Amino acid sequence: MHSGGRNSAFSQRATFFHPQSPAIYLPFFLGTVKMGSPPLRGQVDMSITDVAASLLRTEDSFSACLARINSVVLQPLLQSGSFENAKLLDELNDRFQVIWDLTEESYRTLKQTFGVSESVSIQDLYLAQKADLFLDAYIQYFSTFASCVVTQVFDHAARNKSDFWKSHKPSLQQFLSDFSPGTSIAVALHTVLHKPFWEHLQKYSLVFSQLKEAPGQNLVKEVNEAAEGFAKLHLFICQALDEANLTRNLWKSLGHKFTDVLCVPERRLLEDSRNLALYPSTGRSDRVLLFNDVLVLIQGNTFQSFDLKLTWVDATFKETGKHTLRINTPEGMFFLLAKEPESRAVWQWKLNQAVRQALSGKRDFPLWGEAGRGRDPPVCRFSSFTFREEGRLKGATYEGEWRLSKPHGKGTLTWPDGRNYVGDFQEGMEHGFGICLIPRASEDRYDCYKCHWREGKMSGYGICEYGDEMVYKGYFKDNVRQGFGILENASDAEQPFKYSGHWENDKKHGYGVWDDKERGERYIGMWQEDQRHGPGLVLMQSGVCYQRTFHMDKMVGPGTLLLEDDSIFVGNFTRDLTFVGKGKLTFPNGFTLEGTFSSKSTHGLQTQGILDTSGEQDDTAEKLQLGQEVFPVEKRWEGLYSPFLEFIRSGGQGETEEAFMGFHVQTSKELRKSQEYLFCHRGNEEAPRKVDYLEELIEHQEKDDLQDYLHQALQSSLHPLGKFLKALTLAFQASYSGIGANKHLLSMAQEEVKHYAKKIWEFYQGLLRLALEVKGQPSAGGMEESDLNGPALVLPLILPCFYPELSMLYMLYHQKEDDLYCQGIVDLSLFPDVKLLEFLEVQKYLWPLKDLTLTSNQRRSLVKDRCFLSATECLQKLITTVDPREKLDILQKTYEEIEKTVNRVLEKEYSLPMDDLLPLLMYVVTRASIQHLGAEIHLIRDLMDPTNEGGMYDFLLTALESCYKFIQKEIRLRPSWQVLHNS
Structure with a gap:
């Protein structure tokens, strides 16, 4: 309502206009000028x-x-x-x-x-x-x-x-x-x-x-x-x-049944089929009414209304002998038929203009004027709609982008029961990346699915957070877990667990690793229908492990049990490690007990058999390796490799790239129930770069820069190779970290890492072939047959990802040898330089000590830590890198530093023979005091490039290994060392 606030002069003028005063201004607004007459000319x-x-x-x-x-x-x-x-x-x-x-x-x-x-x-x-x-x-x-x-x-x-x-x-x-x-x-x-x-x-x-x-x-x-x-x-x-x-006349002519629903102040009648002939294909008795916001079909005493914002007029549809318009709506389509082509053209134009104006939210100025001429409504739109007809979307409300009457693009779908989905749509179906919240019955919690979707179903990579605090990260197909995935519940749950492995039809099936965190056990092996089924390994926190065959979660047949004291039992035993029936027990000292075993609560373990004490103590139990024969390395993670192969076969880009590459979503319990959670952004841990990796693959084929390119690609979680490596790392950690750090799995882990390098190289080759095909370039001529050793090129690049677990296995496997070696290093470190050089029988003319004119005591105190210091410091860098090739380079530089010192002492070029090199290298090794040197030597030997075998690297590694064995062997001479030291 208008109130004061006008200027005072006007207020004074306005007081003259009292309702009872003469209508002195009435002729102005009650004149005789007719509406519609042209403006008067001055x-x-x-x-x-x-x-x-x-x-x-x-x-x-x-x-x-x-x-x-x-x-x-x-x-x-x-x-x-x-x-x-x-x-x-x-x-x-x-x-x-x-x-x-x-x-x-x-x-x-x-x-x-x-x-x-x-x-x-x-x-x-x-x-x-x-x-x-x-x-x-x-x-x-x-x-x-x-x-x-x-x-x-x-x-x-x-x-x-x-x-x-x-x-x-x-x-x-x-x-x-x-x-x-x-x-x-x-x-x-x-x-x-x-x-x-x-x-x-x-x-x-x-x-x-x-x-x-x-x-x-x-x-x-x-x-x-x-x-x-x-x-x-x-x-x-x-x-x-x-x-x-x-419009007013229309409302007067229609009954209250229609007007009570349809009559709203802003609604205007734009066209009536009784004025311009048009009828639905269902019958000529029907009536079509076009308003500025809805299209209404009246059929007898009922009617249907269609929001113009979600109405698409298709004039391209042709039907013989009829002038037809096809109308598409979110819940179906229908046809409008005109008697004459002129009527059809007018209806088509008016429908399109009405739709366009409804989408813009305002009418043209003037109505049906020049503003909208030649402009058809957009095919893609943004609007909200609640589905009413029977089907999976009944009662659901969709708000978002549309295309030709179907949700298409970004949108939100909400059901009355609390379910909602936010993400990508295609042709009316959830398709692409999406987040779905599903309320749990009788619980104030939600299951949250952050997945890739295909035709309305989860398909591809996804992260699902369930209301009971379980989390699944892995692949789906047709709404069920299918392929590689990791399922884990909270660490404070009543029965905490973690499964990493293959799934089929929503159940654990194939090769997988199960951690029972409550019992402190890990199972590595085969599954079927959520049950352990087939060969399997069980590892315990105490270090005990065994290999058995399982049938529907029950152990069957004999197995191999490795006890904490390195005893080996082959035969039948229960889950609580009680020997049952026939078996053979081998003790760490080499004795064996073979017979029939039984256990009674009152008498403990009983056996009837033969005890053989003729065997000598050996390291059979310590060195025994499990899993290699029953789990061929190429069969272990087939569910992990298959998505990457499918990625290549399907072209490697578009929605396939999204489904394979996955995504990262920031989550929190506080946001799980809120709408803000549904609109979370992907991947702020690494900003995405819009880079055509297929083009990059082609640009970096040359051998010189291939390694640098692979290094960058494997480090990026946005590159297919980097994504593949990350998945392999998760699988490796699931097997060999924590409880899996068991020395009896070293060979299994070692061959797995080598196999990873092979698979990554194969994946790279597949991507390169795909890139060349997509870019229309000739195939990489003979790359597979070239002298380039692809897996050997890849292995040092990926080794840092697996090194912590792999190094631990090597240290456990060689622990006794390294302990003996370390004790020898401790004893030898007590020797001053002169005594140690003498003990190691280093030729005196090679000693750098003769440059000093000091007394014996002075010489010992001043030069103890300076003799061959550069070579010692160089060798100590051996533990600073994980790459076997770099470790070999360090070993070669150590040899070169020894030679430089000798050349300086002799004042000439001198090539060290083996008889001179070994004592000098022994001295450097002793002074370097590298822990776990045996583990380092064997890791280098097992993982180095085979092309180095028989060369200089191999020679130096053999020399280092000889020094290591010498120190272990000479520890037995400790009394004579003590005498030498005292003298």
């Missing part, structure tokens, strides 16, 4: 000042008219009670007040201008400078006025205010002076609230016509645009009121 020779003076009088008169309408009509109506659609009068009053404010401002600026100057320019005309504000205000007013016409607000107001009009009969008679005695109150209200505004707009048009022809004005463009705008405004008002009258 004299062409009027100056801008003359036009402004005329406009001043016009604005003054119109403002007074508005004041009278406000006091006599609007305010009494708003204050005297409610009636149907009374809110529209409130809205109309708001629009009325905006026009009144603009009129007052226009009058005030003109009055002020004439108060200080006798001449006026166009810049002084508020109407010309703010023409867009005036146009918008009148558009809003007449749009609301048209809504009042549609809903018959004036009729309801007239009936509701009958007593009011009787008490104000004199004032009302003044308003109705130009009407016949039979004129109704509703018609009078309609005229009073319409005619003055229409006529005032005509005067505005006259003003701009005069301004265009006034001499000396230099704002032709602005004036022309304003004049054109007011001309279009007249056309808009005419069209808007025509639509309003047609």
Whole structure:
């Protein structure tokens, strides 16, 4: 409602307009100018000042008219009670007040201008400078006025205010002076609230016509645009009121069953099939109504309405002998048939323009004018829709992107039961990356699925967080876990566990690793239907392990049990490690006990058999390796390799890349139930680079930079090779970390790492062939047959990922040897340089000590840690790298440092023979004091490039190994060392 805030001068003027005062301004808004007549033409020779003076009088008169309408009509109506659609009068009053404010401002600026100057320019005309504000205000007013016409607000107001009009009969008679005695109150209200505004707009048009022809004005463009705008405004008002009258008549002709649902103030009838023949393909008795927001099909006493924002008009469909339009909607399609091609063309145009305007949220100005000519509605849209028909989406609401009546792009799908999905859609189905929350029955928790989807089902890589705190990371197919995946529950759960392995039809099936964290056990082996089935290894926290065959989770047949004290039992035993039946027990000292074993609670373990004490102690139990024969390395992780092979076969890009490469989503329990969680972003741990990796593959084929390229690719989790390596790392850690750090698995782990290098090289070759094919380039000629050893190239690049677990296995496997070696190093380190050189029988002419002229005691104290210091420091770097090739380089540099020292002492070039090299290297090894040297030597030997065998590297490694064995062997001579040391 309009209230004070106008200037005081106007307030004083407005006091003259009392409801009982003479209608001195009534002729202005109750004149005889007919609606639709062209604007009056003024004299062409009027100056801008003359036009402004005329406009001043016009604005003054119109403002007074508005004041009278406000006091006599609007305010009494708003204050005297409610009636149907009374809110529209409130809205109309708001629009009325905006026009009144603009009129007052226009009058005030003109009055002020004439108060200080006798001449006026166009810049002084508020109407010309703010023409867009005036146009918008009148558009809003007449749009609301048209809504009042549609809903018959004036009729309801007239009936509701009958007593009011009787008490104000004199004032009302003044308003109705130009009407016949039979004129109704509703018609009078309609005229009073319409005619003055229409006529005032005509005067505005006259003003701009005069301004265009006034001499000396230099704002032709602005004036022309304003004049054109007011001309279009007249056309808009005419069209808007025509639509309003047609719509009102339609509501009068339809029954309440239709109007109670369909009749809303803003809705306008745009076309009726009774006026322009068109009928649905279901029958000619049906009626088609096109409104500005919906399309309605009436069939007898029922109707269907279709939101224009989600309506697609397909005119390309052809049916013999018929002029057909196919209409696509979210819940199906139907056909509209026209008798003549002209009718079909008109309906098609009107439908498309109505759809376009509904999508933009506003009508054209003017309606059906130039604004929309030649513009069809977009095929892709954004809107919301609730599905009603039977099917998997019944009751669900979708908000997001659409294409040809189907969800397509990004969107949110919400069901009444609390389920919701946010992500990618294609052709109406969940397809691409998406996050789905599913509430758990009778629990205030959700299962959260962050997966790749294909045709409405989970397919590809996914991360699922279940309401019971379990988490699955792996691959899906048709909504079930399929392929490689890791399932784990919380560490504080009642029965904590972790499974890493193959899945089939949502069950553990194939090769996999199970950690029973409560019992401190790990099972490595085969599964079937969620049961351990086939060969398997069981590892215990205590270090005990055994290899058995399982049938539906039960142990069958004999097995091999390795006890903590390195005893070996081959035969039948229970899960609690009780010997049962026939078996053979081999003790660490080589004795064997073979017979029948039994256990009674009162007597403990009993046996009947033969004890053989003839065997000698050996390291059979320590060195025994498990798993290699029963688990061929190429069969262990088939479920892990298959997605990568499928990735290559399918082209390696697009949605296949998304499904294979996976994603990273930041999660938290606090966000799990909120909508913000559904819109989380992927991958902020490593910003994605839009790089064509296929192009990069082609650019880095040369041998010189291939290794650098592979190094970068394997380090990136965004590159297929890096993703593959990350998955292999997870599988390796699941097997050999923690409980799996068992010396009896060393050979199994070692061959697995070598196999990984082979598979990564094969994967690289497959990607390269794919890249060449996609880019249309010739195949890499003979790369497979070249002298390049691919796996050997890859192995040092991937070894850092597996080194912690692998190194631990080597240390455990060679622990006794290294302990003996370390004790020897401790004893030898007590020797000063001279004594140690003498003990190791290093030729004295090779000693660097003779350069010093010191006493024996001085020499011993000053040079103990300086003799062959550079070689010692070089050898100590052996433990700073994980690459066997780099370790061999360090060994060679150590040899070179020894030679440099000898050459300096001899003051000539001297090539060390083996007899001289070994004692010197023994000295350097002793002073370097490298822990776990045996593990280092064997790791280098097992994983070095086979091409180095028989060469310089092999020779130096053999020499280092000889030094290691010598120190172990000579530990037995400790008494003689002590004597030598004391002397």
